Amino acid sequence: MISFDDYVRLRGERLVRLARLLVRDRHLAEDLVQDVLGRAFVRWERISRAEDVDTYVKRMLVNQHISWRRKRSSSEVAVDTSAGHLERADPADIGAEAAERDAAWQLIAELPPKQRATLVLRYYEDLDDAAIGEILRCSPVTVRTQAMRALATLRRRLVDEAALTRKDVNR
Amino acid sequence: MSDLDPIIATALRARADGDVRIDSLLEGARRSGARHRRNRRLAVSASAAVVVAVLLAAVVLLPRQFSGPPANTHTPTPATTASPTTVAPSPTPPERPRPPEVPGMRPLAGGGQLGEGRQLHLDTADPDVIETSWGSGEGEEMSVTRNPRTPYLYEHYEVAGRPTEGARDAMADADRAHREGTEHTDDLAVTGRPATLEWGPDWAALRWRPVDTAWLYAVVSFQEREPDATKAAERARGAVLEVAGFLRLDKVRQCAVEFHLTWSLSDTHLASCATTWTATGKVIMATAGFRLAGGSPFLITDTVATDPPHVNTTYDGKGLEYDPTNGATIWLDGHQYTFERRQSGLPEEPILHMLTSLERTAPTTDPLAR
Numbered sequence: 001m002i003s004f005d006d007y008v009r010l011r012g013e014r015l016v017r018l019a020r021l022l023v024r025d026r027h028l029a030e031d032l033v034q035d036v037l038g039r040a041f042v043r044w045e046r047i048s049r050a051e052d053v054d055t056y057v058k059r060m061l062v063n064q065h066i067s068w069r070r071k072r073s074s075s076e077v078a079v080d081t082s083a084g085h086l087e088r089a090d091p092a093d094i095g096a097e098a099a100e101r102d103a104a105w106q107l108i109a110e111l112p113p114k115q116r117a118t119l120v121l122r123y124y125e126d127l128d129d130a131a132i133g134e135i136l137r138c139s140p141v142t143v144r145t146q147a148m149r150a151l152a153t154l155r156r157r158l159v160d161e162a163a164l165t166r167k168d169v170n171r
Numbered sequence: 172m173s174d175l176d177p178i179i180a181t182a183l184r185a186r187a188d189g190d191v192r193i194d195s196l197l198e199g200a201r202r203s204g205a206r207h208r209r210n211r212r213l214a215v216s217a218s219a220a221v222v223v224a225v226l227l228a229a230v231v232l233l234p235r236q237f238s239g240p241p242a243n244t245h246t247p248t249p250a251t252t253a254s255p256t257t258v259a260p261s262p263t264p265p266e267r268p269r270p271p272e273v274p275g276m277r278p279l280a281g282g283g284q285l286g287e288g289r290q291l292h293l294d295t296a297d298p299d300v301i302e303t304s305w306g307s308g309e310g311e312e313m314s315v316t317r318n319p320r321t322p323y324l325y326e327h328y329e330v331a332g333r334p335t336e337g338a339r340d341a342m343a344d345a346d347r348a349h350r351e352g353t354e355h356t357d358d359l360a361v362t363g364r365p366a367t368l369e370w371g372p373d374w375a376a377l378r379w380r381p382v383d384t385a386w387l388y389a390v391v392s393f394q395e396r397e398p399d400a401t402k403a404a405e406r407a408r409g410a411v412l413e414v415a416g417f418l419r420l421d422k423v424r425q426c427a428v429e430f431h432l433t434w435s436l437s438d439t440h441l442a443s444c445a446t447t448w449t450a451t452g453k454v455i456m457a458t459a460g461f462r463l464a465g466g467s468p469f470l471i472t473d474t475v476a477t478d479p480p481h482v483n484t485t486y487d488g489k490g491l492e493y494d495p496t497n498g499a500t501i502w503l504d505g506h507q508y509t510f511e512r513r514q515s516g517l518p519e520e521p522i523l524h525m526l527t528s529l530e531r532t533a534p535t536t537d538p539l540a541r
Contacts, residue, residue: 008197016196017187026189030496031513034196038203104175104182123176124183151175158175 001048004041011054012037015061021120022065024109036060052134058125059135062117100158107157108150115150118143195496202497202509267300268452270424279382279420285311285332289444289536291426292385293330294419300450307426308443308460310334310342319394323410328391330418339386343378346390355404361415368408372396375407377415389414427534428457430473430508433541434528436521438464441539459538467515469498471529471538476507486523493519501526 002010012033019029040047040057050056108116114136121132129140129147136143270291277283279292286292291305293313304314310333319326331346333339347369359366359377366379376390391410397403426444443460458472480502482490492500498510499522510526532538 005197008200009193012193012196012200013191016191017189020187020189021183030191030196030199034199034203037196037200038205038207041200041204042207100178101182101185104178105186108179108182119179120183123180124187154175154179158178 002053004044004048007048007053007057008037011057015057018058018120018125019061019065021108021124022062022113022117032065033061036064039064055131055134058121059137062121062135065117066113103158104154107154111150111153115146115153118146119150122147192496195494198494199497202511267450269294269303269448270305270426270446273423273425276423278423279385281421282384283423285334285385287423289426289441291424291446292420292422293332294422294424295330295414295417296419297414297417302447302449302455304445304447304456305424305426306443306445306458310338323391323393323406323413324395325391325393325410328389328410328414330387330389330414332385332387334384334386336380336386339378339388343376343388343390346388347376355407357404357408359408359412361412366415368411370403370407372398372403375411377411379415381415381418382420385420387418389418425534425536427536428459428471428473428538429454429531429534430459430471430529431532431535431538431540432471432525432528433530435461435525435539436463439539441537442468444536461539463515463517467517468513469515469517470509470511470513471526472509472511473506474509476502476505480507484523487527489527491523491526493523495519498522499526501529503529504531506531 015033015037016030019033020026023029023032036057040060047053047056108119111119117136118132121127121135122129127135129143132143133140136146138146273288273290276288276290279285283292286307286309289307291307291311291313293305293311295303295313295315297315297317299317299320300315301318302316304312306312310331312329312331314327314329316327317325331339331342333342355370357368359368359379361377361379362381364379364381366377369376369378373393373396374390375393376388378386378388380386389411391407391414393406393410397406426446428444428446439461441459442462443458445456445458445460446454447456448454456472456474458470460468460470462468480490481492481500484491484493489501494500498512500507500509502508508526508529510522512522
């Protein structure tokens with residue numbers, strides 16, 4: 001059984017990075033991880049006996065994130081004051097690749113929480129649909145459906161963004 | 172692999188990047204754990220400040236079952252069917268130390284309001300209590316750690332109340348979101364009022380409205396998982412009815428802290444209070460929750476100092492520990508006072524100024540009183 005301190009030292013960084021993608025605001029992301037680890041700390045004896053401690057804690061993180069969204073006002077959750085958020089990247093200034101990356105992040109951040117969590121777990125955590133289903137407590141089929149919807153939305157919006165950018169450049 | 176895959180993966184990796192301070196995270200997690208353990212959820216809640224509605228003019232009389240202890244002891248037994256079940260209160264609370272009564276305030280049983288005056292309106296007659304935490308602010312909560320007793324074997328339960336059904340359900344749904352297992356629901360009756368039972372493999376919860384001014388949520392944590400569905404349902408029903416039977420709503424008790432601030436930002440007001448008592452009457456933690464004018468919360472918690480001071484800065488000639496992520500701590504007369512910044516975003520100076528202005532006092536319900 002891994003001790004609580006060892007687990008946090010081993011996995012804490014990864015959890016914070018995951019939270020940054022779920023919560024968007026970096027300070028709130030750290031708050032969220034602290035909150036979830038605090039809840040885990042209270043029940044650590046039991047959690048540390050789980051077959052897959054990491055999946056268990058990630059499930060707590062995702063669930064708690066969704067419940068935070070329910071509880072809090074949008075201003076507390078959704079606003080990211082760090083650089084790059086909301087402002088459209090200027091291709092002339094930072095290059096097409098960076099602009100595309102920022103635009104993609106912007107659009108991912110606007111997805112509904114479960115769709116966003118699905119993409120984050122698939123593309124950042126590199127988990128398969130079964131593992132994502134374990135965390136989101138749904139079937140792999142539902143995971144695929146969520147991912148499909150999210151990707152369709154992203155594709156549509158990225159095309160719109162590109163069209164807008166072309167328009168601006170031609171103006 | 173679609174053409175979008177590399178774009179998404181790159182965007183996420185770039186976004187997640189940045190330093191993570193593990194020591195600070197670990198310390199914050201442990202602090203958060205202690206907070207959860209002692210159930211100061213009310214005080215730590217980051218949701219918007221809510222002043223309990225005082226517009227309910229009519230005095231609502233409590234159902235007779237709650238107006239006083241019954242003559243006979245009633246020990247609920249596990250129900251064997253899913254049919255509605257009723258519960259009667261347990262006998263008079265044992266004479267154990269608890270916060271003093273507040274004279275002149277109406278208890279819930281007499282039409283009082285949850286969170287009124289940031290005082291305590293919930294109590295338990297549980298004879299097996301080891302430690303109880305109370306919190307009062309946006310609503311109220313009571314958390315009980317106890318010696319588990321057969322047949323239900325639970326060592327912890329919480330009862331939380333909100334003045335509206337919507338607020339109660341938002342809080343209950345949030346609580347449930349991190350509980351494990353397939354959830355089930357069933358209808359019950361508690362003191363003649365409809366109630367909803369929910370349960371998982373190692374927990375059970377009850378939503379009901381024992382008096383017109385309070386919507387309650389009680390949740391029980393069992394020591395062991397129960398894999399058998401029928402037994403899990405029986406255990407869940409029996410335990411929540413027992414907890415509901417322990418509940419007392421006929422007194423208002425004082426939530427006090429033993430410190431006051433001689434200096435604070437001009438727009439600071441007291442928003443919540445929490446206190447933790449052992450069954451022998453030792454106060455092991457007390458927290459005052461504050462809000463700034465914009466609603467941003469911060470907390471100051473008084474605990475008996477268990478660790479030696481870790482002073483890393485001074486302010487006004489006084490030594491403190493300042494942590495840029497969480498807040499600051501000062502040590503006085505064997506106690507440690509921790510300032511938790513929470514979502515207030517306060518910078519270092521006012522935090523250190525407020526904390527170094529702290530003085531120990533006799534128990535007070537208003538640590539901002541000059």
